[in-house]
Structures are given as structure tokens and as C-alpha cells.
Amino acid sequence: MTDSSADFTPTDLIAAAAQVLTDGGYHEIPRRFQGWDTPSSRLFENEYNIVGVVVFGTCGELLQTWPDLQGSLVDVISRHIGREESKAWDGYLVLLSPGVAPSSGTAIDNIRYDTTRVRKLVATGDDLRNPTDVERVVRPLLPLSQERGALSHESALDLLPRLLEAQDIPMETTQVLVDAFREQLPLLERLHQMRGEQ
Amino acid sequence: MKLSGFRGFSQQHEFDLDADAVVVVGANGHGKTSLFDGILWALSGRIPRLHKEDARFVSLYSETGQMRVELRFKEYETGEQFTVTRSFDGKEPRVSLDTKERSYEGPSAEGRLIDLVWPDAASASDSGEALASVLTRSVYLQQDLIRQFIEAASVQERFTAVSELVGVGRVTALQANLEHAKKAWSTVTNQRQDELRPLRERQTTIEARLSELVARSSQASSAITPEVWDQWWQSQSALGLKVTRVDPASRDAPAAIDNAIKQLEALRQSSERRLQAAGTLKNEIAGLATHPIPDTPLLREQVTTLRKQLEELRRVATEEQARLADLRRQQAELQETTEQLKALAVLALKHLGDHCPVCDQTYDKEATKRRLETMANAGISNAHRASESDKLTDMLAAAAAKEKEVGIAESTLRSGEQKVMEGQITEERISQRLSEIGVRPNADDSREVTVEKVVAEAESSIQRAAELQRTGESLALRLAQSSAAAMIDELRREAEILRRENIDREKTISARNRTGELAQRVIEALRIAGSVVVEERLREISPLLQNIWARIDPHPAFRVIKFFTQVFRGKGELSTVLSDPVAEKDCEVPASVLSSSQLNALAVSVFLALNIGIPRPPLSVAILDDPLQSLDDINLLGLVDLFRQTKKRRQLFVSTHDGRFGELLARKLRPTDIDGRTIVIELEGWNRQGPIVTTREVKCDPVPLRLVS
Numbered sequence: 001m002t003d004s005s006a007d008f009t010p011t012d013l014i015a016a017a018a019q020v021l022t023d024g025g026y027h028e029i030p031r032r033f034q035g036w037d038t039p040s041s042r043l044f045e046n047e048y049n050i051v052g053v054v055v056f057g058t059c060g061e062l063l064q065t066w067p068d069l070q071g072s073l074v075d076v077i078s079r080h081i082g083r084e085e086s087k088a089w090d091g092y093l094v095l096l097s098p099g100v101a102p103s104s105g106t107a108i109d110n111i112r113y114d115t116t117r118v119r120k121l122v123a124t125g126d127d128l129r130n131p132t133d134v135e136r137v138v139r140p141l142l143p144l145s146q147e148r149g150a151l152s153h154e155s156a157l158d159l160l161p162r163l164l165e166a167q168d169i170p171m172e173t174t175q176v177l178v179d180a181f182r183e184q185l186p187l188l189e190r191l192h193q194m195r196g197e198q
Numbered sequence: 199m200k201l202s203g204f205r206g207f208s209q210q211h212e213f214d215l216d217a218d219a220v221v222v223v224g225a226n227g228h229g230k231t232s233l234f235d236g237i238l239w240a241l242s243g244r245i246p247r248l249h250k251e252d253a254r255f256v257s258l259y260s261e262t263g264q265m266r267v268e269l270r271f272k273e274y275e276t277g278e279q280f281t282v283t284r285s286f287d288g289k290e291p292r293v294s295l296d297t298k299e300r301s302y303e304g305p306s307a308e309g310r311l312i313d314l315v316w317p318d319a320a321s322a323s324d325s326g327e328a329l330a331s332v333l334t335r336s337v338y339l340q341q342d343l344i345r346q347f348i349e350a351a352s353v354q355e356r357f358t359a360v361s362e363l364v365g366v367g368r369v370t371a372l373q374a375n376l377e378h379a380k381k382a383w384s385t386v387t388n389q390r391q392d393e394l395r396p397l398r399e400r401q402t403t404i405e406a407r408l409s410e411l412v413a414r415s416s417q418a419s420s421a422i423t424p425e426v427w428d429q430w431w432q433s434q435s436a437l438g439l440k441v442t443r444v445d446p447a448s449r450d451a452p453a454a455i456d457n458a459i460k461q462l463e464a465l466r467q468s469s470e471r472r473l474q475a476a477g478t479l480k481n482e483i484a485g486l487a488t489h490p491i492p493d494t495p496l497l498r499e500q501v502t503t504l505r506k507q508l509e510e511l512r513r514v515a516t517e518e519q520a521r522l523a524d525l526r527r528q529q530a531e532l533q534e535t536t537e538q539l540k541a542l543a544v545l546a547l548k549h550l551g552d553h554c555p556v557c558d559q560t561y562d563k564e565a566t567k568r569r570l571e572t573m574a575n576a577g578i579s580n581a582h583r584a585s586e587s588d589k590l591t592d593m594l595a596a597a598a599a600k601e602k603e604v605g606i607a608e609s610t611l612r613s614g615e616q617k618v619m620e621g622q623i624t625e626e627r628i629s630q631r632l633s634e635i636g637v638r639p640n641a642d643d644s645r646e647v648t649v650e651k652v653v654a655e656a657e658s659s660i661q662r663a664a665e666l667q668r669t670g671e672s673l674a675l676r677l678a679q680s681s682a683a684a685m686i687d688e689l690r691r692e693a694e695i696l697r698r699e700n701i702d703r704e705k706t707i708s709a710r711n712r713t714g715e716l717a718q719r720v721i722e723a724l725r726i727a728g729s730v731v732v733e734e735r736l737r738e739i740s741p742l743l744q745n746i747w748a749r750i751d752p753h754p755a756f757r758v759i760k761f762f763t764q765v766f767r768g769k770g771e772l773s774t775v776l777s778d779p780v781a782e783k784d785c786e787v788p789a790s791v792l793s794s795s796q797l798n799a800l801a802v803s804v805f806l807a808l809n810i811g812i813p814r815p816p817l818s819v820a821i822l823d824d825p826l827q828s829l830d831d832i833n834l835l836g837l838v839d840l841f842r843q844t845k846k847r848r849q850l851f852v853s854t855h856d857g858r859f860g861e862l863l864a865r866k867l868r869p870t871d872i873d874g875r876t877i878v879i880e881l882e883g884w885n886r887q888g889p890i891v892t893t894r895e896v897k898c899d900p901v902p903l904r905l906v907s
Contacts, residue, residue, distance in 0.1 A: 047902035
């Protein structure tokens with residue numbers, strides 16, 4: 001087990017997690033709950049999920065205490081949500097540590113692959129090079145952002161003037177052809193007219 | 199959606215799909231895939247992964263032997279609805295489309311459907327196939343082909359498939375249209391070029407003709423003065439010609455001169471004929487004077503006298519001939535008697551005896567013998583007859599001489615009569631010719647004098663006509679030269695117009711060529727642009743793919759994924775590249791590092807990235823047919839969480855064969871407010887009538903936030 005050697009602190013991680021989740025539409029629960037009351041833990045909720053985020057100083061601490069924290073989170077959920085309610089199935093535990101995992105990393109993977117009770121999202125110093133990496137860890141809990149990775153609403157034809165300009169075709173020329181194509185006008189005639197030849 | 203006779207649904211089933219999420223739960227073979235295939239078939243008329251023949255989709259247990267799928271759509275933004283119904287009666291497929299405005303059938307329905315759902319497919323050679331391709335790449339993830347895109351398809355096929363998705367089909371269509379238009383443009387330009395060639399030749403011909411005329415015009419004589427012109431026309435009038443005087447500048451002047459000269463020529467010929475006729479007359483009149491007419495009555499009297507003399511001679515001779523003939527007859531009879539007696543005498547001498555053989559009397563034998571011998575030697579003399587014959591000959595000779603004399607007299611008479619007749623004919627001809635040349639001799643002048651006057655007049659007319667002809671030809675030549683000057687001006691104008699027209703045409707052709715060259719450059723640029731668009735679009739989608747992949751996070755090392763595109767030998771290639779950011783390792787063949795479960799997760803990630811990444815998909819729907827097979831629990835949870843987020847962006851259809859997982863999906867995809875809707879369709883107990891369908895709605899959480907409150 002190795003202590004943390006990262007350039008950021010647990011506070012940086014908890015702050016980053018809180019920021020990412022609230023930006024993603026989660027509400028931070030300010031209340032303290034029995035068993036879920038540590039300075040490095042936070043509780044968040046949206047219409048689907050209840051997310052507990054805990055930051056550990058070292059991986060050893062993480063490996064040692066996460067089952068208790070999972071139990072505390074499940075208690076919090078069960079106290080507020082009926083067993084048969086769908087939301088009772090939507091608890092998530094985010095376990096973060098700037099410390100580097102043991103060399104094999106198996107213990108950390110075991111937590112990740114343990115799907116009993118709540119789903120665990122785990123990240124250590126191996127994955128967290130800086131606080132912004134927290135966003136990648138909690139991404140499964142975030143909405144698919146509209147602006148990220150979606151195509152511009154321009155059609156392929158709209159892109160052509162810019163693309164063809166790189167091949168020395170004036171934008172006006174391409175635009176005239178695209179417009180004529182869309183309006184089903186004679187292409188060459190329009191091009192000819194644009195050149196002022198008629 | 200209503201299904202009947204389609205694949206696993208032998209009888210009609212109606213499904214309420216109007217929900218944000220539809221979870222279809224059913225064991226394998228209970229119709230989950232048939233349900234989703236119904237959507238694909240209704241829209242595109244085909245199920246590419248199965249068969250091309252519609253007959254193969256008809257349920258074996260269809261009571262009618264037909265199949266029918268009816269789908270009602272609602273436009274997400276406008277709320278407008280349309281219904282597409284596709285059926286197959288065992289022989290012919292049919293399709294209809296009902297919109298708010300009107301109903302469509304057959305090809306028009308297909309066309310309108312394409313317009314409504316995927317206009318980009320309209321430019322494809324087979325729009326239904328293009329639509330089916332796009333649907334199966336970005337809308338409907340088929341169970342059988344869940345990993346086909348990342349495993350089986352070649353890098354080029356992947357690139358082509360994605361090209362359709364990102365709208366490059368329209369770029370390709372533009373390129374094809376431009377190529378076609380360019381070809382037609384070049385054809386017309388070449389035609390213009392061909393048309394210009396004869397015009398250039400014409401210009402050259404005109405300029406050569408102009409040069410020739412200009413060279414000749416330097417030899418032109420002086421212009422025609424009005425006095426000369428007028429005098430010439432007056433002279434003709436004086437000759438009695440009916441000519442129409444025109445102005446020398448008139449366009450009709452050459453024709454008028456030509457006409458006048460022809461009249462002069464006619465006059466001259468007429469005068470020459472008159473002169474010739476007069477000359478002949480003159481000779482004939484002179485001939486009459488040198489050949490006197492013989493006295494034919496006298497000649498006729500002489501002939502009559504001679505003929506009488508001849509007749510007399512002939513009568514005398516005839517009588518003599520008759521007499522001589524009678525004489526010859528008498529002599530002949532005498533000679534015959536003599537000959538007979540002579541023969542008797544010879545015979546008697548031969549048989550002479552003592553007694554007469556006739557009377558048996560005695561006789562003087564010697565005397566008888568002498569007598570008989572005398573008789574036997576007797577002959578007739580012809581001397582008299584010869585003299586008579588000479589006399590007749592003389593008479594005949596006299597008659598022949600007279601006959602010759604008569605012949606000569608008659609010949610002289612005929613000759614005289616001939617001359618008289620000829621004289622009369624000549625007289626008549628002279629009278630006629632005089633009449634023909636319009637001469638009527640007056641009493642004062644003899645015919646010779648009259649004819650002499652005619653000759654003089656004709657000679658004068660010929661001379662005058664010839665002079666006027668020469669003058670007229672001179673005038674015509676000067677007119678022609680004036681006309682040549684006008685023609686030079688005209689040709690100069692024509693050459694100038696033609697030169698300008700040809701320059702304009704050359705400019706037009708040159709401009710058309712420049713436009714064609716520009717179009718060709720655009721075509722070349724479009725070839726590259728298609729690939730660039732795909733690259734750019736995939737570059738835009740790559741973060742979304744990474745975003746989705748990270749949510750499932752199936753691999754502990756290969757946590758980064760991106761599309762890699764390149765154009766190789768003019769063909770685009772697309773790979774899905776996995777990266778280990780810690781170890782800085784890349785892998786372009788995911789199957790070599792991912793398990794089957796992880797590959798499924800990758801396939802779903804790529805599908806959802808394309809589904810969500812396309813701004814205007816054919817349907818705002820993601821259909822995943824049993825995508826959860828072989829996934830381990832952690833990946834499955836990650837995928838379900840992903841579906842929950844997808845539901846906010848797309849209407850979501852997910853099927854599963856696992857009832858427990860179906861329940862998990864139903865809970866996870868539950869509506870969070872009363873406007874949301876999640877439906878669970880359970881397909882149970884399939885029999886020959888189809889599956890037993892149970893539909894239930896998942897209730898929304900009345901108080902979604904528990905801890906916050």
C-alpha cells in the first residue's frame with residue numbers, strides 16, 4: 001500500500017466531485033445522517049439517484065472502511081425510501097483517493113465489480129492525475145451533455161463552403177452550388193451567372 | 199403499431215409505443231425481434247439481414263397469407279402525425295402514407311416517407327436501401343448484428359456506412375449532379391465551338407471577297423452623269439423601244455439597263471432580218487428582170503401541130519403494117535401448101551410405081567416423076583416481101599423522128615410553163631415579203647426603189663441599235679462598278695458584324711470553358727470533401743463516444759476510445775481505436791483485447807454515439823434488441839445507467855430475454871414526472887396465433903427527491 005503522492009488533496013477531490021455533480025443536476029444534501037457523517041463525505045440526490053461521495057487520504061483507508069460507508073449509505077436510503085420503491089435501487093457510492101493503489105490493483109477492482117447493495121464507482125491516484133479526472137469517474141451518473149460530442153446541426157452541405165475553401169474553391173462559389181443543388185436549379189448555369197458571365 | 203401476419207405475429211396485435219422508454223421482455227422466440235423488425239420493414243420495406251423477398255416475412259400461420267404493419271408517427275417538435283402502412287398480399291407489396299394533408303399510395307408514398315424521415319436518402323440510387331442502411335446503423339441495433347460494425351465490417355465499409363449517417367450522401371449527390379451537369383455543359387460548349395467554325399470560315403471568305411473587291415474598285419471608271427444617262431434612255435425611246443427609265447442610283451437600274459439592252463438587241467436582230475429580207479427581195483426583183491417569161495401559147499400551138507403530124511404518120515405506118523401482115527399470112531399459107539405438096543411429091547417419088555396407088559390406073563410415070571421432082575424441089579421467093587418491109591421501116595422511122603420532135607416541143611412548153619409559174623411564185627413571194635417588212639410600194643416608186651429605202655432604213659437602225667448597245671453596256675459596266683462599291687460597303691459592314699459576333703462567341707465559349715474548369719475543380723474538391731466531412735463529423739462525435747464508453751467503463755486499462763479515419767487511395771477508412779492512457783498503448787483491433795462482453799459494450803457505445811451524435815436521424819429513437827447478452831453485472835449496470843441518460847435524448851426501445859433484467863430496466867427507466875411514460879411489453883407463451891402480449895405502464899415516482907426535501 002502506498003501513500004498519496006499526488007499534488008492535490010482529498011479536499012480538492014471532494015470539491016471537484018461536488019462541483020461536477022451539482023453541475024450535472026444533483027442536489028447536495030446538507031444534512032448529516034447517522035453513520036454518514038465524515039468531513040470527507042458528501043451526499044447528493046437527483047430525481048433518480050442517491051449518490052454518496054467519499055474521499056480517502058490513502059487507498060489503504062479506502063479498502064479498509066468502504067464496506068462500513070456502504071452500509072451507512074444503504075441505511076440512509078432505506079430510512080427515507082421504501083424497499084419496494086424503484087429509487088431504493090438507485091444508490092451509488094463514489095470512492096475516491098489520491099493515493100496509488102496496491103501494485104496488483106485487484107482489491108480496488110473487486111470493489112468496482114461488487115454490485116451488491118449499491119454500485120460502486122472507485123478511483124485512486126492511478127486514475128486521478130488531477131481533480132478534473134473526478135468528472136470521468138462520476139460520468140455514469142451525469143446526463144449526456146448536449147454540447148459534448150454531438151454533431152453541429154449544420155448539414156454536410158453547410159460544411160462544404162468552409163471545407164472547399166481549403167482547396168482554393170471560394171466560399172461564394174461553393175455556396176452558390178449548394179444553394180442551387182438544394183433548390184434543384186441548373187448547377188452550371190448558376191455557377192456561370194455567379195462568375196458574371198451572363 | 200399494428201402488426202398482423204408479420205413474422206412471429208400471425209394475428210393482429212396492436213402495441214402502444216407512445217412512451218419515452220419501451221421495455222420489451224420475452225424469452226427467445228417470443229417475438230421481440232419481430233416487433234422491432236416490423237418498424238424497420240414498415241419504414242424501409244426491407245430487412246437487410248434477412249431476405250430480400252417480402253414473402254419470407256409472412257408468418258407461416260397467417261390466416262390470410264398476408265402481412266401488414268401499420269405505424270403511426272408523431273413529429274417530436276411539431277406534434278404532427280403521419281401513418282405508414284405497408285402490406286404484402288403474397289404477390290405484391292403495397293405501401294400507403296397518411297398525413298394531415300393527404301394520403302399517398304405506392305411510389306408517391308415511398309417518396310413522401312423519405313422526405314419525412316430521411317431526405318438525404320432521396321439522392322441515393324435506392325432510397326429504401328439507403329434508409330434501411332441508416333436505420334440499422336444508427337437507429338436499430340439488431341441482436342444478430344450487434345458487433346458487426348466493429349468486428350466484421352471492413353474499414354472502408356465502416357467509413358461508407360458512417361458517410362451515409364453523417365449526411366455525406368448529399369455531398370455525393372451534389373458531386374454526381376455536378377459531374378452530370380458538367381458533362382452536359384461541356385457538350386453544349388463543344389457544340390458552340392463547332393458552330394463557331396463555319397462562322398469563322400464565313401468571316402474569312404467575306405474578308406477575302408472584300409479584299410478582292412477593294413483591289414478591283416481601284417480600276418473603276420468615272421461615274422455616270424445624268425446627261426449621258428438621260429440621253430441614252432431618250433435615244434431608245436426615239437427608236438421606238440418601250441423602256442422604263444429609272445434612276446441610275448436605283449437598285450433596279452442594272453435590271454432596267456439589261457432589259458433595255460435586250461430590247462436593243464432584239465431591235466438590231468429585227469433590223470438585220472429586215473435588211474436580209476430586203477436584200478433577198480432586191481435580188482429576186484433583179485432576177486425577175488433578167489429572166490423574161492416565155493410565150494407559152496405559141497409553144498403550146500407548136501406542140502399541137504407536131505402532135506397531129508405524128509398521129510398521121512403513125513396511122514399510115516399502121517395501115518402498112520396491116521397490109522404487110524396480110525401479105526405475110528398469104529405467103530405462109532402458100533408456103534404450107536407448097537411444103538405439103540413437096541412432101542407428097544417426095545413420098546410419091548419414093549413409092550412411084552406402075553400403077554396409080556389410088557385408082558390403080560396406069561400413068562405417065564416419067565412425066566409424073568418429073569412433075570413430082572419439080573414439086574419436090576419447088577420454093578417460094580421472099581424478095582417482094584423484103585422490099586415491102588423496107589418501105590414500112592422508113593415510115594416508122596419518120597414517125598419516130600416526128601415523135602422526138604413532139605417531145606422536144608413539149609419539153610420546151612413545160613419549161614416555159616415552169617418559168618411562168620416560178621415567175622408568178624416569185625412575184626407572190628416578193629409581194630408577201632414586202633408585206634412582211636411592211637412596205638407598200640407607192641405609185642411613185644418602183645419596187646426596186648422601195649426596197650432600197652428599206653435596206654437603208656434597216657442599216658441605219660442596225661447601226662443605231664449597235665451604238666446604243668455599246669453605250670448601254672458601258673453604262674451597265676459603270677453601274678456594276680458603282681454596285682461593287684456599294685457591295686464593298688455592305689461586305690465591310692457584314693464582316694465587321696461577323697467579326698464582333700465571332701469575338702463575342704469566342705468570349706462566351708472561353709467563359710463557358712472557365713466555368714467548366716471551375717466546376718471540375720469543385721468536383722475534385724468534393725471528392726476529397728466527402729471524406730473530410732466524415733472525418734470532421736466523426737471528430738465531433740468522438741467525445742460523445744468517449745463519454746458513453748466511459749459510462750460503461752468495461753475495461754480497466756483501455757478506457758479511452760476514439761474514431762480513427764484516413765483516406766487511403768481515395769477511399770475513406772474508419773477504425774475504432776482503444777487507448778490505454780496510462781501505459782500509452784493503442785489498439786486498432788478491439789477484438790484482440792476485449793472480451794465478448796466488452797465487445798458488446800463497445801458495439802453499443804458506438805451505436806449510441808452515432809444515434810445521439812446525429813442531429814437529424816431518421817427517427818429520434820434508439821432501438822436495441824437484446825443488447826445485454828453476455829454482459830457481466832458491472833457492465834450491465836453501466837449500460838443501464840447509460841440507457842437512462844439516453845432516454846432523455848431519444849425515445850428508447852430495449853428488449854431483453856431476461857425477466858429479472860427486464861424488471862431492472864423498468865425500474866431504472868421509470869418516468870420521473872407525470873409527463874413521462876415508460877411502458878413494459880411482455881411477450882409470453884408464443885403459440886400459432888402469436889405471443890400473448892401484456893402491456894403495463896411503469897408508474898412515475900410521485901416524490902422523486904426524498905433527501906433534499
